Amino acid sequence: MRYVIVGAGPSGVIAAETLRKVDRSGDITLIGGEPGPPYSRMAIPYYLSGGIDESGTLIRKDADHYDALDIRYVHGLAESVAPADRRLTLEGGEAIAYDSLLVATGSSAVRPPVPGLDRPGVHTCWTMDDARAIHDLAREGADVVLIGAGFIGCIILEALVERRVNLTVVEVEDRMVPRMMNAAAGAMLKRWCEAKGVRVLTSTRVTAVEDSGNGGGPLRVSVDPGAPMRADLVVVATGVRSNMDFLDGSGVKTATGIVVDDRLATSVDGIYAAGDVAEGPDFSGGWMVHAIQPTSADHGRIAALNMAGRGARYQGSLIMNVLDTAGLVSASFGKWQGTDGGDFAEAADEAGYRYIRLAFDGDHLIGALCVGRTEHVGVLRGLIQSRVALGAWKARLQADPHRIMEAYLANTQA
Amino acid sequence: MQRSLHIVPELCTGCLQCEMACSYDNEGVFNPAKSRIKVFNFHDQGRFVPYTCTQCAEAWCMMACPVDAISVDAATGAKVVSDVLCVGCKVCTIACPFGTVNYNSTSGKVIKCDLCEGDPECAKACPTSAIQWVDANWTGLDRMRTWAAKTDAGTQATAH
Amino acid sequence: MSWTRTILRVDLTNGTCAPEPLNMGWAMKYLGQRGLATKYFVEETDPKVDPLSPDNKMIMATGPLTGTCASTAGRYSVITKGALTGAIACSNSGGFFGNEMKNAGYDMIIFEGRAPNPVYLLIQNDDARLLDASEFWGKSVWDTEEGIKAKHQDPLIRVASIGVSGEKGCKFACVVNDMHRAAGRSGVGTVMGSKNLKAVAIRGTLGVAVDDAPRFLAAADAGKKVLADNAVTGQGLPTFGTQVLMNVINETGALPTRNSREVQFDGAKDISAEAMAEKRVSDGKANLITNAACFACTIACGRVSAIERTHYTVAERPQYQVASGGLEYEAAWALGAATGVNDLDALTFANFICNEQGMDPISLGATVGAAMELFESGAIGTAETGGIELRFGSAEALTQVTELVGLGEGFGVDVGLGSKRLCEKYGNPDLSMTVKGQEFPAYDPRGIQGMGLTYATANRGACHLRSYTVASEILGVPEKTDPLTTDGKAALVKAFQDATAAVDSSGLCVFTTFAWTLDDIAPQIDAACEGSWSTDTLLEVGERIWTLERQYNLDAGFTGKDDSLPKRLLKDAAKTGPAKGLVNGLDKMLPEYYQLRGWTADGVPTNETLQRVAL
Numbered sequence A: 001m002r003y004v005i006v007g008a009g010p011s012g013v014i015a016a017e018t019l020r021k022v023d024r025s026g027d028i029t030l031i032g033g034e035p036g037p038p039y040s041r042m043a044i045p046y047y048l049s050g051g052i053d054e055s056g057t058l059i060r061k062d063a064d065h066y067d068a069l070d071i072r073y074v075h076g077l078a079e080s081v082a083p084a085d086r087r088l089t090l091e092g093g094e095a096i097a098y099d100s101l102l103v104a105t106g107s108s109a110v111r112p113p114v115p116g117l118d119r120p121g122v123h124t125c126w127t128m129d130d131a132r133a134i135h136d137l138a139r140e141g142a143d144v145v146l147i148g149a150g151f152i153g154c155i156i157l158e159a160l161v162e163r164r165v166n167l168t169v170v171e172v173e174d175r176m177v178p179r180m181m182n183a184a185a186g187a188m189l190k191r192w193c194e195a196k197g198v199r200v201l202t203s204t205r206v207t208a209v210e211d212s213g214n215g216g217g218p219l220r221v222s223v224d225p226g227a228p229m230r231a232d233l234v235v236v237a238t239g240v241r242s243n244m245d246f247l248d249g250s251g252v253k254t255a256t257g258i259v260v261d262d263r264l265a266t267s268v269d270g271i272y273a274a275g276d277v278a279e280g281p282d283f284s285g286g287w288m289v290h291a292i293q294p295t296s297a298d299h300g301r302i303a304a305l306n307m308a309g310r311g312a313r314y315q316g317s318l319i320m321n322v323l324d325t326a327g328l329v330s331a332s333f334g335k336w337q338g339t340d341g342g343d344f345a346e347a348a349d350e351a352g353y354r355y356i357r358l359a360f361d362g363d364h365l366i367g368a369l370c371v372g373r374t375e376h377v378g379v380l381r382g383l384i385q386s387r388v389a390l391g392a393w394k395a396r397l398q399a400d401p402h403r404i405m406e407a408y409l410a411n412t413q414a
Numbered sequence B: 001m002q003r004s005l006h007i008v009p010e011l012c013t014g015c016l017q018c019e020m021a022c023s024y025d026n027e028g029v030f031n032p033a034k035s036r037i038k039v040f041n042f043h044d045q046g047r048f049v050p051y052t053c054t055q056c057a058e059a060w061c062m063m064a065c066p067v068d069a070i071s072v073d074a075a076t077g078a079k080v081v082s083d084v085l086c087v088g089c090k091v092c093t094i095a096c097p098f099g100t101v102n103y104n105s106t107s108g109k110v111i112k113c114d115l116c117e118g119d120p121e122c123a124k125a126c127p128t129s130a131i132q133w134v135d136a137n138w139t140g141l142d143r144m145r146t147w148a149a150k151t152d153a154g155t156q157a158t159a160h
Numbered sequence C: 001m002s003w004t005r006t007i008l009r010v011d012l013t014n015g016t017c018a019p020e021p022l023n024m025g026w027a028m029k030y031l032g033q034r035g036l037a038t039k040y041f042v043e044e045t046d047p048k049v050d051p052l053s054p055d056n057k058m059i060m061a062t063g064p065l066t067g068t069c070a071s072t073a074g075r076y077s078v079i080t081k082g083a084l085t086g087a088i089a090c091s092n093s094g095g096f097f098g099n100e101m102k103n104a105g106y107d108m109i110i111f112e113g114r115a116p117n118p119v120y121l122l123i124q125n126d127d128a129r130l131l132d133a134s135e136f137w138g139k140s141v142w143d144t145e146e147g148i149k150a151k152h153q154d155p156l157i158r159v160a161s162i163g164v165s166g167e168k169g170c171k172f173a174c175v176v177n178d179m180h181r182a183a184g185r186s187g188v189g190t191v192m193g194s195k196n197l198k199a200v201a202i203r204g205t206l207g208v209a210v211d212d213a214p215r216f217l218a219a220a221d222a223g224k225k226v227l228a229d230n231a232v233t234g235q236g237l238p239t240f241g242t243q244v245l246m247n248v249i250n251e252t253g254a255l256p257t258r259n260s261r262e263v264q265f266d267g268a269k270d271i272s273a274e275a276m277a278e279k280r281v282s283d284g285k286a287n288l289i290t291n292a293a294c295f296a297c298t299i300a301c302g303r304v305s306a307i308e309r310t311h312y313t314v315a316e317r318p319q320y321q322v323a324s325g326g327l328e329y330e331a332a333w334a335l336g337a338a339t340g341v342n343d344l345d346a347l348t349f350a351n352f353i354c355n356e357q358g359m360d361p362i363s364l365g366a367t368v369g370a371a372m373e374l375f376e377s378g379a380i381g382t383a384e385t386g387g388i389e390l391r392f393g394s395a396e397a398l399t400q401v402t403e404l405v406g407l408g409e410g411f412g413v414d415v416g417l418g419s420k421r422l423c424e425k426y427g428n429p430d431l432s433m434t435v436k437g438q439e440f441p442a443y444d445p446r447g448i449q450g451m452g453l454t455y456a457t458a459n460r461g462a463c464h465l466r467s468y469t470v471a472s473e474i475l476g477v478p479e480k481t482d483p484l485t486t487d488g489k490a491a492l493v494k495a496f497q498d499a500t501a502a503v504d505s506s507g508l509c510v511f512t513t514f515a516w517t518l519d520d521i522a523p524q525i526d527a528a529c530e531g532s533w534s535t536d537t538l539l540e541v542g543e544r545i546w547t548l549e550r551q552y553n554l555d556a557g558f559t560g561k562d563d564s565l566p567k568r569l570l571k572d573a574a575k576t577g578p579a580k581g582l583v584n585g586l587d588k589m590l591p592e593y594y595q596l597r598g599w600t601a602d603g604v605p606t607n608e609t610l611q612r613v614a615l
Helices: A010-022 A041-048 A128-137 A151-162 A183-195 A293-307 A379-385 A393-399 A404-412 B017-027 B060-064 B091-095 B121-125 B142-151 C024-030 C033-044 C097-103 C141-151 C164-168 C188-194 C213-229 C231-252 C273-277 C329-337 C344-357 C361-376 C395-407 C419-425 C449-457 C489-503 C510-514 C518-528 C535-556 C567-571 C586-597 C607-612
Strands: A002-006 A027-032 A071-075 A078-082 A087-090 A095-097 A100-103 A107-109 A122-124 A143-147 A166-170 A199-201 A205-211 A219-224 A229-231 A233-236 A240-242 A271-273 A278-281 A320-325 A328-334 A344-349 A354-361 A364-371 B003-007 B038-042 B047-051 B070-072 B079-081 B102-104 B109-111 B131-135 C006-011 C016-021 C057-062 C076-081 C088-093 C108-112 C119-124 C127-132 C158-161 C175-177 C181-183 C197-203 C288-292 C302-305
Touching (some): A002 A010, A010 A027, A010 A071, A010 A293, A041 A128, A041 A151, A100 A293, A122 A128, A128 A233, A143 A151, A143 A229, A151 A233, A151 A320, A183 A199, A183 A328, A183 A344, A183 A354, A271 A293, A278 A293, A293 B091, A320 B091, A328 A379, A328 B091, A344 A393, A379 A404, A379 B091, A393 A404, A404 B038, B003 B047, B017 B121, B060 B070, B121 B131, C016 C127, C024 C033, C033 C057, C033 C076, C033 C088, C033 C108, C033 C489, C033 C535, C057 C097, C057 C188, C076 C097, C076 C181, C076 C188, C088 C175, C088 C188, C088 C535, C097 C197, C141 C158, C141 C197, C141 C344, C164 C188, C175 C188, C213 C231, C231 C273, C231 C288, C231 C302, C231 C329, C231 C510, C329 C344, C329 C361, C344 C361, C344 C395, C361 C395, C361 C419, C449 C489, C449 C586, C489 C510, C489 C518, C489 C535, C518 C535, C535 C607
Parallel strands (some): A002 A027, A002 A100, A027 A071, A100 A271, A122 A233, A143 A166, A143 A233, A166 A199, C006 C108, C119 C197
Antiparallel strands (some): A087 A095, A107 A240, A205 A219, A219 A229, A320 A328, A328 A364, A344 A354, A354 A364, B003 B131, B038 B047, B070 B079, B102 B109, C006 C016, C057 C108, C076 C088, C088 C181, C119 C127, C158 C175, C175 C181
């Protein structure tokens, strides 16, 4: 068997390793889109904040790891796929034949249509190259404007704060991390950031980025509403999109991401998709691009098992996120927004920067959102994903939603 | 023969000697807040439940780690966090459905039970044998394993 | 190490909290907790101060071993001038609060002044803030504790608070932590209430270090083994709790019954440890659910109990149909034998209320016993009691009055005065079974002679925990003495008083001394702390502390005349049991005791003595 994996992020690497586990003699090729060994984007903020060097971002630390598993790791960007011929073509023309292909190409940062975002000094923060550039420009005391206070933006924000830059965050929506936080939690995050000296402009749009004078000098960032500001560096963190253009004409069905079934198979025989590029089964129902590490790992493993003919079915993963915003940790799980007619439990300690919201569907927890809590947060996943029938504990959680660990133990370890 | 921590809540008096032994071994001071094993007190029922990582086969924490900072100790089967490699991203803390991986804001790393290289301090410190160190095949962890399987949204069950 | 070397000083009047370094010179002389906090207290306050004045101070103090893995090392004490007694007060509590204070980085917290409005103190390591407590004022200990945890969204916050009784000025209000552990005696909760301080809530995550860790761990392990191998600490206390004593003391003829009119209680077996463990016919369950430990305790004598759901006290009130702190011996005695009530669930309920509203069950039960005698003798009637038929043996009367005291309502206000003030108010001072204004506990000095001297000389007023000679006179620890004789008791009392003062200053629980001597304790302190701590050093420290407390009381206006016992114990002989025909022989023991202490015939330490103990 010839297995080809396009994309060397966590999903691709785990898929390659899983394939080797279940098929000791198969031919495995792992194709990375960036130079250097496979690394984890998750680690970039910690590289930026100086906690680790570049080697600390590597998915596997042992330089011989891929050779030792007889995984051929090559560098290249996919250009097209010809399913009829079971052939992948790379940019530059190299053709690679496969029996089974996994698309794990992830996503790329996108820049909104704002004039001037192509200027020097404006960077997305997605690849290792981006990180190196920001690393050089985000010096202590530098004026930095971060466009976008979504999940990625907030992770970078942490690193920028640690680099002691003079930071302004501009978010077009009415709160920070709008996809992960409700109004109460988003407001708490904003207050926290402001207390740490970060200027946070919500409901604000960047309208232009211009040279403030002579070329090469500081930039001038115009916003609406508000006065223009000076910036030595502008970081764009307004979103990403799936890397699937190369599938045009292949017949592989795509929507927000590549549409896969519960075996991570695409609409085309012999082609699978995994990770941030895949629109896979969601635990809470439906199909969704998660773009989170645990889902990528699950995808990589399940896709590989199916590529090797092991017939693994995937019941869907739970969307969850954890975020450290300049020292304030928040986490969200599943359908924290709740469901129509469902019950909630909510508690906020504004002074102590602690917030929790639980969403129930009948006797079950279906989602949770918490700020300022790091103890035993994973149990929220356990409560949701193992569909614990809460019984009397539902009322107790409604009275004090922080008793999640007790609720879990009382219902599972009794 | 690998061994496991076997917990018998009925024998626990809630003294927290396990938390002190654990924190002392890992942190060099007595600090229950940093213990890898925690005793939960159901005070209106008179129940104390010690709880820590079962070193589950699924190893969600390990699978979720983006930088390979969690590995299996071949001798004990423990999933062990490398302080050198951990970047503190906390993904494992939300991935572990038992809530037994926690972020330590002082060190900026995550902490979890590592079975003390095969000689768990909590079991040695327990005055009532509520925490025992037993042959893994013997018994006891079934309750948690049952729930481990339930949490498994099909991602592992067919993989073995 | 072992000490955090930091004090938190809280000025309630001005609403400020500030850390300051611990006086290590004093720590070397007074160790910690009871001794060290008393030293601070004596140095900083006027002995003539009104206990309820803003000029009184209140100190919460841990010992150097608090927060370590030494068995029972989770204790803290509340030191102040007692509202019940006007004497030096030091009430010791277990649970988990002491460890939390230590882990937050403080050896002690000194409260001074009075808050203009109700406040609570929230400590998260170095972040200490006084917060508005108006939402908790008027609430019980239980609601306050749960409310604070919910408000700050942290179930691991540890809380010490007062109930409504402490707000309303009940003289024997206590400070309750962890739902049902209490700094119980002398009205320390009353002082806290007078300061408008509802609660202290702590979350500490800094860790506690010891000086010589390997040596300390070895010493602590050796100590734990001694406790495990000892019949009392290894089996009796975990199985039966302190209630193991109920039948023993009753058979000894030393169970003060119906306000000490008798020394044996025919209902003792119904309220004993054995009765708590017995399965009821009705529902097949026992009153006792399990035993429970305080922080670090390998003995685990604590009781967790539940009341039968159909019992009159809880049938209509589901909030009490839960497990909670069960009867300890002193509480079972006071609520039961002292009042002649043998309804175990009624006593358990009264005990719940004591925990819920923060009242000392010893003072409460003993005062109810005195009130019952006042009632039966006609000194008070239903006009005073609000219609309650306050007769010995009436469970309903006991639980009704207990709830009234808890809420500071009706006749509860009178009972909340404590036995001494109550009996004086109604013209029968001799019916008060108190010394220095404090109700004595569960051992009748006619049947256990040494306890007469113990009560008479205890610095905080009548108390068993200042020199628990019961250990020797009944249990034979460290060696058996005859409970019916006064011979040798002065020396025994002094030895126990000095040793106990040291233990109470260490962070350890005095119950360890059923098995441990200072020879077991000294190596643990010596390894944990800087300085040199031998058995002899600890005895010196103990005597120094005792003398310091004595000197404070003398300065406060007490004299040797207050080292006395109620007339009933000195004049009315025991009617039954082994002590039949005996009164307490205090007159034989007291002069010898003064002499051994190096005090004058009036009970005043001589200059030589003060120099000897290095005061």
